[in-house]
Amino acid sequence: MGVCLSCCGNSAEETNLMPPAEERRRQQLEAAERRRLENETRGVKNLDKVRRQQQRAAEMERREDEAARQGDNGPTLRWQAS
Numbered sequence: 001m002g003v004c005l006s007c008c009g010n011s012a013e014e015t016n017l018m019p020p021a022e023e024r025r026r027q028q029l030e031a032a033e034r035r036r037l038e039n040e041t042r043g044v045k046n047l048d049k050v051r052r053q054q055q056r057a058a059e060m061e062r063r064e065d066e067a068a069r070q071g072d073n074g075p076t077l078r079w080q081a082s
Contacts, residue, residue: 018024044050 019027041047
């Protein structure tokens with residue numbers, strides 16, 4: 001048994017199932033952005049905690065860079081055993 005679309009009022013050529021190319025591109029970009037955001041948070045339960053840790057790590061790195069630029073001008077720690 002075949003399907004006769006011409007008897008339903010619209011033929012197969014008249015029904016356009018695909019949106020225009022511009023609309024398809026926009027939808028694909030939105031889907032790609034959603035996937036990217038989902039992948040960034042995959043496995044992360046507490047996103048705020050991760051952000052705080054990243055900020056702390058960046059601050060520590062900045063301090064280390066600053067200390068390295070100052071050279072030996074800063075106080076050094078000494079250990080004396082008696």
